[in-house]
Amino acid sequence: MIHYRVPPEDHDRIVTQYLPDTTGKTCQVSLRDGDVPESEYLPLVGWAIVVRVCEEALPRVTFEPVVDDEYRGHIALGDLEDEIGPLTLVDIS
Incomplete structure (x- = not known):
């Protein structure tokens, strides 16, 4: 069996x-700023295929929306969450 370890800076996700x-949809995400949740609307520009590696378990493959963030450009929601803190995907419409 091959034992692959994700570098710590990747937070166990690749x-x-x-x-x-190209559907022109928008993602509504909710993030916490203190005690008040704040909603933000970001254009959906794609989908990221993400592999999450866990100790003593098989890797999990998931899809994450990729949004166009004003400051970071195209970024997967998991990467955005790593940068700005916990967020919740509320809706894609």
């Missing part, structure tokens, strides 16, 4: 592929 989305 974005392996980016799939563009």
Whole structure:
């Protein structure tokens, strides 16, 4: 069996592929600023295929929305969460 360890700076997740989305949808995300949740609307520009590696378990493959953030450009929601703190995907419409 191959034992692969994700470098600590990757937070046990690897974005392996980016799939563009041209539907023109918007992601509503909620983030906490103190005690008050704040909603933000970001354009959906694609989907990221993410592999999460866990100790003593098989890797999990998931999809994450990729949004166009004003300051960071195209970024997967998991990467955005690592940068700005906990957030919740509320809706894609």
